[in-house]
Amino acid sequence: MITTAKYIRVSSKGQNEARQKDSSMVEYFDTISGVIPFTERPEAIRLLEDVRTGKIKTIVVHSVDRLGRNAYDIQTTMELLNREDINLIVENLGLHSRIDGRQNPIFKMICDLLANVSQIERESIKERIAEGIAIAKTKGKYKGRVKGIIETNEEFLSKYKSEIKLIKNDSFSLSQLNKMTNISINTIRKIKSML
Numbered sequence: 001m002i003t004t005a006k007y008i009r010v011s012s013k014g015q016n017e018a019r020q021k022d023s024s025m026v027e028y029f030d031t032i033s034g035v036i037p038f039t040e041r042p043e044a045i046r047l048l049e050d051v052r053t054g055k056i057k058t059i060v061v062h063s064v065d066r067l068g069r070n071a072y073d074i075q076t077t078m079e080l081l082n083r084e085d086i087n088l089i090v091e092n093l094g095l096h097s098r099i100d101g102r103q104n105p106i107f108k109m110i111c112d113l114l115a116n117v118s119q120i121e122r123e124s125i126k127e128r129i130a131e132g133i134a135i136a137k138t139k140g141k142y143k144g145r146v147k148g149i150i151e152t153n154e155e156f157l158s159k160y161k162s163e164i165k166l167i168k169n170d171s172f173s174l175s176q177l178n179k180m181t182n183i184s185i186n187t188i189r190k191i192k193s194m195l
Contacts, residue, residue, distance in 0.1 A: 003025070003055065003056060005058070006025040006027045006059075007044065008027055009041070010031050011032070011034060030043040034066075035068070035122070038073060038074075041180070057087065058087045060088075060091060061091065063091070063092045069118050070122075071119045085098070095107050095111070157191065157194055157195075160183065166180060166181060167181070174188055
């Protein structure tokens with residue numbers, strides 16, 4: 001049966017995905033950084049498999065930046081979906097990539113522009129975080145993790161429940177896992193040693 005899918009992405013567990021949810025569609029939900037290429041995200045991979053088998057013909061995203069935070073990757077993903085004759089709908093713009101089965105040139109123009117804006121926004125966020133940490137350090141307010149905290153393996157692993165499945169997957173390198181989960185490489189090594 002051909003259906004419409006909603007692709008949802010949040011960068012971290014703390015983010016609220018409610019604005020992206022839509023129970024009227026099949027949902028594919030990734031908690032992963034937008035810098036990870038679309039074709040390397042677990043739920044996006046599953047979505048693309050369903051596209052290739054013909055189960056999905058329309059994909060809805062809340063905004064262009066849900067596809068990613070790298071302009072090249074967003075444009076590559078849109079081109080991949082176009083080759084599969086997928087109608088990509090960007091909700092917050094009310095734009096469809098295909099109209100009457102043909103590619104919508106206005107969609108491509110606007111989304112290419114927004115892909116670049118998304119990348120610039122991510123770089124700006126990184127700069128603001130680094131500046132904030134530097135200011136907090138000079139004021140003595142940023143100290144990092146408190147030393148001497150002791151927790152059991154179960155308590156430690158319980159903080160990473162949603163990431164453990166990815167970390168168990170040996171097809172990803174430590175640096176890929178770091179980008180996908182926003183967990184440091186040393187912490188990923190520690191998790192792997194406990195599994």
